[in-house]
Amino acid sequence: MKYSIDHKSPIPLHAQAETLLRQLIAEEQFQNGMVLPNEVDLAKQLAISRTTLRQAINKLVFEGLLVRKKRTGTKVSNAAVSSKSNNWLSFSQEMKLRGIPIKNFELHVTWVFPDEYLANFFEIKTDRKVLKMERVRGKPDEPFVYFASYFHPRVGLTGDEDFKRPLYELLENDYSVIATLSKEEISAKAADSFIASKLKIPDGSPVLLRKRFVFDQGERPIEYNVGYYKADSFIYTVESTR
Amino acid sequence: MKYSIDHKSPIPLHAQAETLLRQLIAEEQFQNGMVLPNEVDLAKQLAISRTTLRQAINKLVFEGLLVRKKRTGTKVSNAAVSSKSNNWLSFSQEMKLRGIPIKNFELHVTWVFPDEYLANFFEIKTDRKVLKMERVRGKPDEPFVYFASYFHPRVGLTGDEDFKRPLYELLENDYSVIATLSKEEISAKAADSFIASKLKIPDGSPVLLRKRFVFDQGERPIEYNVGYYKADSFIYTVESTR
DNA sequence: AATGTTAATATGTTTGTACATTACAACATA
DNA sequence: TATGTTGTAATGTACAAACATATTAACATT
Numbered sequence: 001m002k003y004s005i006d007h008k009s010p011i012p013l014h015a016q017a018e019t020l021l022r023q024l025i026a027e028e029q030f031q032n033g034m035v036l037p038n039e040v041d042l043a044k045q046l047a048i049s050r051t052t053l054r055q056a057i058n059k060l061v062f063e064g065l066l067v068r069k070k071r072t073g074t075k076v077s078n079a080a081v082s083s084k085s086n087n088w089l090s091f092s093q094e095m096k097l098r099g100i101p102i103k104n105f106e107l108h109v110t111w112v113f114p115d116e117y118l119a120n121f122f123e124i125k126t127d128r129k130v131l132k133m134e135r136v137r138g139k140p141d142e143p144f145v146y147f148a149s150y151f152h153p154r155v156g157l158t159g160d161e162d163f164k165r166p167l168y169e170l171l172e173n174d175y176s177v178i179a180t181l182s183k184e185e186i187s188a189k190a191a192d193s194f195i196a197s198k199l200k201i202p203d204g205s206p207v208l209l210r211k212r213f214v215f216d217q218g219e220r221p222i223e224y225n226v227g228y229y230k231a232d233s234f235i236y237t238v239e240s241t242r
Numbered sequence: 243m244k245y246s247i248d249h250k251s252p253i254p255l256h257a258q259a260e261t262l263l264r265q266l267i268a269e270e271q272f273q274n275g276m277v278l279p280n281e282v283d284l285a286k287q288l289a290i291s292r293t294t295l296r297q298a299i300n301k302l303v304f305e306g307l308l309v310r311k312k313r314t315g316t317k318v319s320n321a322a323v324s325s326k327s328n329n330w331l332s333f334s335q336e337m338k339l340r341g342i343p344i345k346n347f348e349l350h351v352t353w354v355f356p357d358e359y360l361a362n363f364f365e366i367k368t369d370r371k372v373l374k375m376e377r378v379r380g381k382p383d384e385p386f387v388y389f390a391s392y393f394h395p396r397v398g399l400t401g402d403e404d405f406k407r408p409l410y411e412l413l414e415n416d417y418s419v420i421a422t423l424s425k426e427e428i429s430a431k432a433a434d435s436f437i438a439s440k441l442k443i444p445d446g447s448p449v450l451l452r453k454r455f456v457f458d459q460g461e462r463p464i465e466y467n468v469g470y471y472k473a474d475s476f477i478y479t480v481e482s483t484r
Numbered sequence: 485a486a487t488g489t490t491a492a493t494a495t496g497t498t499t500g501t502a503c504a505t506t507a508c509a510a511c512a513t514a
Numbered sequence: 515t516a517t518g519t520t521g522t523a524a525t526g527t528a529c530a531a532a533c534a535t536a537t538t539a540a541c542a543t544t
Binding site for chain 1: 311312427428429430431432446447448449450451471473474476477478
């Protein structure tokens with residue numbers, strides 16, 4: 001087999017198994033509608049226990065990528081959501097897609113102590129400094145988003161990186177940190193004075209608040225990102241199938 | 243304990259444990275934000291193994307109802323109402339899952355001529371009437387969402403249906419219309435006077451605007467839905483993997 | 485030929501056990 | 515006083531073993 005599982009890796013076996021299955025399905029080694037090998041054999045092939053394998057399969061079943069059936073086996077669901085539930089574009093790419101030329105300004109990098117909320121997400125203590133990157137984007141006279149990213153110390157960023165490069169490319173190539181999972185929360189809010197000044201809008205104007213929690217393969221937190229978008233400058237679109 | 247687990251029941255123990263936890267949370271035996279007993283003890287109390295208990299907890303964690311944290315314990319997520327992509331719970335169902343009792347009021351059904359925008363989406367002419375359903379939801383003294391749904395004439399609704407029933411169930415059972423695809427747009431906006439009065443908030447307050455375009459199996463448009471959510475009463479969550 | 489029985493095989497359920505990781509607190513030491 | 519060190523309690527990960535259940539296929543019986 002092309003891919004395999006590394007028992008020495010810090011990434012949990014079930015997580016490795018999960019991404020491995022994803023890859024095989026994506027590459028159509030396991031094709032749409034095809035039944036995959038039975039659990040006992042597959043576990044043996046991957047050199048993990050059946051229980052661990054089942055953890056991985058369970059997740060994919062929950063996502064709807066796989067369907068279990070007794071006696072018949074577990075098959076790849078071709079109705080497949082394609083799970084490209086969009087949005088693995090970084091922001092600059094998103095905007096280019098809309099034909100809007102965007103500039104970065106007020107790019108600012110510092111080391112800060114995390115607050116409770118962030119320390120909690122990162123699973124670190126509040127006295128452990130983290131790298132914070134802030135930036136404002138838009139046309140210079142018309143900013144439309146302010147956002148702040150915080151990076152887990154584990155990633156190993158020094159603060160001297162070229163943050164004009166696409167972020168996920170930088171992480172992947174130079175730090176071999178692979179972001180595989182993101183959870184986002186989108187809500188509406190009234191701009192406080194800080195945000196209002198950054199976006200050059202009146203206090204209390206509506207903004208779209210977008211929090212993004214990014215994880216690596218082992219589901220370990222690696223980045224926290226908050227963005228404040230001027231109302232109407234950003235529309236979040238989601239497509240989902242059943 | 244009021245409820246307990248029956249080892250002789252044909253219902254799997256982990257499933258029993260799952261519903262039991264749901265009940266306890268709904269009844270606020272385990273309240274919002276409260277940490278529940280540690281796994282070892284809880285398993286002992288319920289007379290099931292820790293692993294089995296974890297199966298149950300895992301599901302609720304996946305749903306977002308519980309949050310695990312090392313050393314601290316597992317706590318009930320008091321997070322505001324959220325909506326996951328890729329699952330097709332209608333709004334009332336989402337709320338029930340979290341044990342929040344929600345009421346519909348100001349339910350209102352009329353026939354209207356579509357504007358250009360809607361006619362365009364439905365691919366019909368503007369002189370063809372469509373069914374419009376409006377409603378406000380929340381606690382009676384505290385509305386937190388106003389929304390309007392428009393249904394394509396093709397669906398065949400008469401206006402006399404019981405709109406208190408879950409919508410997709412109604413469409414599926416009584417009209418054999420199966421909604422399989424939805425596209426959503428989420429943005430922030432300032433409430434105009436109409437929305438402000440419906441939600442009992444000041445003019446210009448921020449609201450989350452959610453437009454939903456629903457299609458049937460043949461990708462034909464069947465519903466257009468606009469919702470205005472009071473800021474902070476609704477968080478839209480999206481999870482995506484790569 | 486239709487029906488019932490059984491065996492095989494897949495997933496489903498449950499337990500017991502062990503060790504890893506994290507966070508905190510209490511204590512001990514420089 | 516400041517700084518390690520160790521203990522402890524929680525979740526996280528992993529494995530092995532056994533038994534349950536559902537479905538199919540093959541076979542036997544009527």
